[in-house]
Amino acid sequence: MMRALISVSDKTGIVEFAKELVSLGIEIISTGGTYSKLKEANVPAIEISDLTGFPECLDGRVKTLHPIVHAGLLAIRSNESHMKQLQALNIETIDMVIVNLYPFKATILKDGVTRAEAVENIDIGGPTMLRAAAKNYQDVAVVVDPADYSIVLKELKEEKEVSLDTKFYLMQKVFMHTSSYDTMIADYLRKQRNDYELPETLTMTFEKVQDMRYGENPHQKAAFYREIGKKQGSITDAVQLNGKELSFNNINDTNGALELLKEFTEPTVVACKHGNPCGVGSDTDIEKAWDKAFLADKVSIYGGIVVANREITLAMAEKMKSVFLEVVVAPSYEVEALEIFKTKKNIRILELKGIEITQEENAYDLKKVNGGLIVQTIDSKLLIEEEVKVVTDRTPSEKEMEDLLFAWRVVKFVKSNGIALAKDKQSIGIGPGQVSRIWSTKQSIDHAQELIGQNATKGAVLASDAFFPFDDCVEEAHKAGITAIIQPGGSIRDEDSIKKCNEYGITMVFTGMRHFKH
Known part of the structure; x- marks a missing residue:
């Protein structure tokens, strides 16, 4: 037996x-x-x-x-x-x-x-x-x-x-x-034990949320896993209210958009495409924030991700319905707004309570390499406004400083080499992922002038995720009418950029902190 x-x-x-x-x-x-x-x-x-x-x-x-x-x-x-x-x-x-x-x-x-x-x-x-x-x-x-x-x-x-x-x-x-x-x-x-040292051996466990049709490309297998535990404010905690199943790229892009959104407390909308922000706007109410994010790049937002840190209203949904979007995320939706979105069967609508909740400071950021894994703590820092160092003869005005801090939040999430232009708490030009910083600078200026207008960059500010190796970026900023620059500093040729700023009356501040994002 x-x-x-x-x-x-x-x-x-x-x-x-x-x-x-x-x-x-x-x-x-x-x-x-x-x-x-x-x-x-x-x-x-x-x-x-x-x-x-x-x-x-x-x-x-x-x-x-x-x-x-x-x-x-x-x-x-x-x-x-x-x-x-x-x-x-x-x-x-x-x-x-x-x-x-x-x-x-x-x-x-x-x-x-x-x-x-x-x-x-x-x-x-x-x-x-x-x-x-x-x-x-x-x-x-x-x-x-x-x-x-x-x-x-x-x-x-x-x-x-x-x-x-x-x-x-x-x-x-x-x-x-x-x-x-x-x-x-x-x-x-x-x-x-509050033990956040990187251990000699690393073991981690995740639970499968769903299998996916494919990964980044149709020939790749993929699945979505979540960490064990309460992860409020993360995409793993979101409730899907409408649309097709989230894809590999949807999840990756939405996560990046949400992490940028968490840098803001006032009503803000972030539009993201292929892992980079393409439009960011902050204002006194969420509808105005949408207007800014949309107008920042009406072209790239097509097929993109939009995340908002306030309830999406009927008026905002009315404006959004004519734009082809893959994913929309917000803490809540007015009933009528949700009904508008549901008329489009494919758009993925996610409700995420606690959208402002950030990751633990010592959470791991992982990158798989062939034969191994590189691990770091997340880039949870931004800057302390009081510690920003003005290095030019001219000090930023109150409005310039407001826009500089806005641009600095944006550029933190732009792929390196990253440049972000902003004016009136609106991103107006973003230059991501170029192998030369001057190319990223030119790209951001060209985008702003092409998509918003030739005068868009006049009076704008520029943020760079890492230091200027040469003064050529200042030269391009001056040609575009940019009046203020924020960057980490730390180049052996910092003085060249400072002198060039003084020559053109541009104010420049150093943060002492870079935000490479590869």
Whole structure:
């Protein structure tokens, strides 16, 4: 007779599964709450303490950690010596293990959970049984996921056994599950200790949100995963109200737009395309902010992402409906505004509460490289206004300083080499990702003059994500009528740029901080 040991925290479908096993002539061994549930449902089962001859103790901490259990799991059936030892010890084999673990994740996600409560929900016996059964996969079928009950039952009914291939699949699933479980515990303990050093070995765990049709390009496979834990203000926390499934590029671009949006507290709209902002506007109300973001680049916004940090109104939705957009994100929508968006079946409308909530300062930023991973903490800093250093003869006016700080927030999220032009809290020209800073500068000026008008750059300000290596960018700024520049400083030729600014009456400030974004 085959024997199955069942001990589950997630009892979804377990009674029905156990009944099917019994109907196939399989004897059930069980523990604690699982045994009680099976007994209530009149499913015949042997209690673990009756099998081992040893009572559960220490508030249930010790129940399956026993040689009778583990010898029954680990004995290799084709090994004559193993089987003789079992016979001499009067131990029977266990042929199937159905175990899932204490709800550590659910525990740590509860509000107000204590460390003691979290630690108490670290499973010991469960992972030990799973690993033992999985190691002996050729002889033991081990099921950790209720979704696999049907696969096991189908094979038992049709073939009278679980196939070796399925056992191997179940083995792999066990080690993925226990690895994720242990990583979750390690991450929780690291945060409890406020240990934000980059560790000698790095393990991380994520949960799949969805499979995707493809990645950046149709020939690439892709899926979307989220971190374990409460991630308010992130795209993983958004609720989709309309439209097609989010694509790989949608998610990547929307995330970038949201991170830029979080730099602003006043009503602001960010439009993004291919990972770069193409229009940013701030004003006293969200509709005016939309007008600025849209007018900043009416061409590039086509097929783009729009995120807003205030409720989208009917009036704003009326203006947006004529523009082809891939994704719109806001903390809420007026009912009538949402109805307008829903007339376009493909546009993805996301509602994101807590849209202003930022990442933890020590969150990781990861980049996969061939054969490895480079890891850094996120670029959470911006600048302290009082520490901005005026390096030219002329000091910025109040309005210039307001626009300089606006432009600095924008350029932080422009791919390097990045240049952002702004006026009246509106981006008017963005030059991203050029291999030369002068090319980015010329591109931003050309875009502004082409898309908004020849006089758009007069009285505007310029932000550069890193220092000027030469004074040529100042020269171009002067030709365009730009009156103020913000940049990190730090070049050995800073003095050349400062002199050129003084010559043209341009005011320039240094932040002492760069924002490369590759």
